[in-house]
Amino acid sequence: MGKVFGLLGHPVGHSMSPNIHNDAFGHIGIDATYHAFDVDPNFIKDAIAGLKALQISGCNVTVPHKIAVMEYLDEIDEEARLIGAVNTIVNVNGRLVGYNTDGRGFVESLEEEAQIDLQTKRFLIIGAGGAARGIVTSLLRKGIGHLTITNRTAEKATPLLKLAKEFKTQAEVIEKKQAENQLSHYDVIINTTSIGMSPNVEYTPLSLEQLTDKSIVCDLIYNPLDTAFLIEAKKKGCLTINGVGMFVNQAALSFEHWTGKKPERERMRKIVLTNLGGTSC
Structure with a gap:
């Protein structure tokens, strides 16, 4: 089985992140999948523990968990510390490192x-x-x-x-x-x-x-x-x-943290615009 990535949020049904990341994995040729996980705020500690237990390779974090997850991570990047919130987690050999790409x-x-x-x-x-x-x-x-x-x-x-x-x-x-x-x-x-x-x-x-x-x-x-x-x-x-450019860029930066590879941002942008029913910004 390939690597697994995901999104922690509540709710997450509207998210376009699975579309753009799964397309990027396929386009670059990385054996990985990205899933949206709807996590009730009462269970965020358990969700973070689950990342380690299930060897999830990395995830995005969205509202309302960006601040709450910080307590349960092993390391926080300096920029994320200054911001006071995390939107990207990387599993580095069992250690969870938090970043913020927003x-x-x-x-x-x-x-x-x-x-x-x-x-x-x-x-x-x-x-x-x-x-x-x-x-x-x-x-x-x-x-x-x-x-x-x-x-x-x-x-x-x-x-x-x-x-x-x-x-x-x-x-x-x-x-x-x-x-x-x-x-x-x-x-x-x-x-x-x-x-x-x-x-x-x-x-x-x-x-x-x-x-x-x-x-x-x-x-x-x-x-x-x-x-x-x-x-x-x-x-x-x-x-x-x-806000389309910010959304695409933060996603691409997260992808780079996880894989060390640069996705095609214009390709991501087109997917976002298609989902929004638009053709330009």
Whole structure:
């Protein structure tokens, strides 16, 4: 029997990960299969023990387990430790090592699609949850010079400010209204919240009335491919980036951790778009 990989989450029925990873294994010629495992939060410790017992070679971790699994792993990569969450586990001769490829997946997507020097840009991050922490960590590791965060609860952004201080990056937390009034100050605006995700597609995380065409506007959401937030930004003449690139890149980086081989990302991207009923981003 070939190697077995999987996804730990709850629920997982909607996941496209089995489609893209099983296709990549077949395309590269690796004898392996990938399965989605729906794990109730009460049994996550048992699930991690099962990875060792069943000699599962590796897995992805999605909501709501990204933080909970860390307690039961043998080793945590430095980037995952900074983020405070794990989305990839590699079984190295019985030792489970945790990584996080989410932030790097987004940053690679931004660099690919926008072709910009990140160190010279001013960033506005909308939200301060787990997704924001992954992206902020990866941006800070790239050496960005200025970071602004706006979140419904300012206190929740405090850990991100502390992280920025560690990297000697100027950072601030501002209220939503202030962010809306000074959108022209930011080169890159990133929505890390779930506001605008299907089925609530009519909502946006903040008003873009003051937006100029000089900003790059990103949304981590990929269902729908174009959120109301991105549609409004396009009307302003902005370059927009949705969450497909981040999803594909984080998956490809996980695949590389497991196998040491690089999958064809464009092939993964086409599978994702087909599943979403779209043809482009």
